[in-house]
Amino acid sequence: MSSGWDVLVVDDEPVVCDAIRLVLEHEGLRVAVARDGETAVRHPALEDCRVVFCDLMLPGQPGLEVLAHIRRRRPQLPIVAITGYPTAENTDRSRAAGATTFLAKPFDTTELLELTRRVLSGTAAGEEEQP
Amino acid sequence: MARAFNDMTRRLGEAQRQLTQADKLASIGRLAAGVAHELNNPLTGVLTYASFLEKRARGDPDVQRDLEIIVRETKRCREIVRGLLDFSRQTPPRRQPADLNEVVRHGVAIVMNQFAIDRVELKLALAADLPPVPADANRIQQVVVNLLVNAADAVGERGGTIQLATRTATVPARGHAAIRQATCPRGCDLLDPAVRIGGWSSIRVIRRVGDRDTIVHLDPVYGRARHRLSDGAGTGLPALYLCPLCRSRLDDPGRRCAECGRPTFAVSAGAAGPIEWCTRRDCHWTRWEAIEKAGPQRFAELQIEDTGRGIPRQHLDRLFEPFFTTKGGRGSGLGLAVTWRIVESHEGTIDVDSEPGRGTRFTVRLPYAVGPSAPVPPAAMPAPVPAGARGAP
Numbered sequence: 001m002s003s004g005w006d007v008l009v010v011d012d013e014p015v016v017c018d019a020i021r022l023v024l025e026h027e028g029l030r031v032a033v034a035r036d037g038e039t040a041v042r043h044p045a046l047e048d049c050r051v052v053f054c055d056l057m058l059p060g061q062p063g064l065e066v067l068a069h070i071r072r073r074r075p076q077l078p079i080v081a082i083t084g085y086p087t088a089e090n091t092d093r094s095r096a097a098g099a100t101t102f103l104a105k106p107f108d109t110t111e112l113l114e115l116t117r118r119v120l121s122g123t124a125a126g127e128e129e130q131p
Numbered sequence: 132m133a134r135a136f137n138d139m140t141r142r143l144g145e146a147q148r149q150l151t152q153a154d155k156l157a158s159i160g161r162l163a164a165g166v167a168h169e170l171n172n173p174l175t176g177v178l179t180y181a182s183f184l185e186k187r188a189r190g191d192p193d194v195q196r197d198l199e200i201i202v203r204e205t206k207r208c209r210e211i212v213r214g215l216l217d218f219s220r221q222t223p224p225r226r227q228p229a230d231l232n233e234v235v236r237h238g239v240a241i242v243m244n245q246f247a248i249d250r251v252e253l254k255l256a257l258a259a260d261l262p263p264v265p266a267d268a269n270r271i272q273q274v275v276v277n278l279l280v281n282a283a284d285a286v287g288e289r290g291g292t293i294q295l296a297t298r299t300a301t302v303p304a305r306g307h308a309a310i311r312q313a314t315c316p317r318g319c320d321l322l323d324p325a326v327r328i329g330g331w332s333s334i335r336v337i338r339r340v341g342d343r344d345t346i347v348h349l350d351p352v353y354g355r356a357r358h359r360l361s362d363g364a365g366t367g368l369p370a371l372y373l374c375p376l377c378r379s380r381l382d383d384p385g386r387r388c389a390e391c392g393r394p395t396f397a398v399s400a401g402a403a404g405p406i407e408w409c410t411r412r413d414c415h416w417t418r419w420e421a422i423e424k425a426g427p428q429r430f431a432e433l434q435i436e437d438t439g440r441g442i443p444r445q446h447l448d449r450l451f452e453p454f455f456t457t458k459g460g461r462g463s464g465l466g467l468a469v470t471w472r473i474v475e476s477h478e479g480t481i482d483v484d485s486e487p488g489r490g491t492r493f494t495v496r497l498p499y500a501v502g503p504s505a506p507v508p509p510a511a512m513p514a515p516v517p518a519g520a521r522g523a524p
Binding site: 013015016018019020022023026057084085105106107108109110112 | 174177178208
């Protein structure tokens with residue numbers, strides 16, 4: 001049975017989760033939220049959501065570990081790493097852990113929507129997004 | 132959030148005042164990175180909600196205009212935060228052979244829209260035969276963008292011209308090579324980051340005439356002689372030069388100035404050997420043998436020249452300091468500090484010439500040969516042309 005979620009957002013900041021949810025739900029997507037890694041990896045949305053947004057700085061289990069866990073569970077799932085500062089170092093490490101692409105905070109509605117459209121249409125995989 | 136921002140800015144300012152100059156840059160970097168990370172989450176909230184509302188307010192021009200201002204100003208905050216993070220980033224650049232012209236074109240594409248709005252005319256003169264230069268293309272692009280944005284700001288609302296040129300330049304050591312290491316015979320560090328001459332730390336020594344000691348800050352650019360003296364006493368008198376920390380003698384009565392025959396004094400630049408000066412104050416003789424032997428060095432040169440308002444002479448020496456701004460409330464004071472750090476991390480140099488009312492020219496030079504195989508030791512590199520007291524030590 002379907003979980004009913006299109007998107008899973010993993011971020012400990014309520015305002016970031018709410019902002020992503022507001023914008024994507026307005027586009028008709030169903031958005032689930034997890035505030036930490038432990039919750040995220042147990043969340044039913046992980047079974048069949050179409051994209052995950054995962055912050056790299058999470059309380060408890062580090063973002064990179066959460067990302068790698070999700071990648072093992074869903075090898076084809078687009079995963080967007082959210083980062084405050086996409087340096088070459090942390091983009092390399094998160095790519096190695098399984099991130100498809102990156103979203104730098106703070107972002108606006110257009111940036112979020114365009115990125116979401118790209119990952120859902122499969123055009124974001126393997127693209128080069130240098131910091 | 133505004134209160135949090137103000138509070139953090141105040142804390143940053145207080146911390147900045149309390150720190151000793153020597154630790155200042157590193158500490159500001161760490162603190163700034165922490166503040167910047169904290170601000171990213173609330174800024175995400177403001178930017179996303181405001182831009183979402185802006186899209187939905189299309190039917191109400193008044194509301195839409197107000198929301199546009201919120202979005203625009205939040206994006207300005209975003210740039211300041213990114214500037215802080217760029218400034219705090221200490222990792223070495225990832226250098227690969229890069230086409231400087233290509234990097235320039237990418238940088239220009241970023242600012243071109245704004246230039247059209249601001250009535251700024253950009254003239255490009257890119258050398259066709261520029262060899263690839265070892266550079267981190269992303270960071271050098273940031274240098275190009277920062278300098279172009281500054282040039283456009285200097286040109287102001289009345290419009291004007293910016294010329295951007297690239298070329299290969301061969302530069303002699305004398306007048307350009309910077310001394311980045313200086314020790315006394317006992318190994319004391321003589322570099323003084325508290326007194327910078329054109330961004331580089333000066334070399335602090337004691338000049339003794341009779342029983343009177345004076346502190347002298349030597350120009351760290353070889354052969355340029357823009358030294359700073361706390362007073363002008365004893366021009367023609369015999370002088371001794373001492374380490375300000377251990378008081379060991381720097382002068383050597385056995386070695387004589389090739390021009391006036393007076394004794395010389397020297398500091399050690401480590402692997403790049405000793406640098407000598409004449410002890411007579413009004414004699415400009417100086418010699419850095421290792422650097423002279425290595426000969427002129429080749430650089431990929433990027434020059435950005437504007438017809439703007441120019442920079443007052445007294446500001447030139449401080450231009451590259453973090454939080455120094457001539458733009459009042461519109462600048463973060465980090466653009467040129469970041470630019471300086473990027474260029475320095477490439478073992479490159481940045482010069483500025485300016486004439487108030489006429490315009491400013493920035494010259495960035497990136498060495499073609501870098502690292503252990505470079506013909507000139509990494510300690511040696513051209514440096515900015517700043518203001519400062521002139522005169523021999």
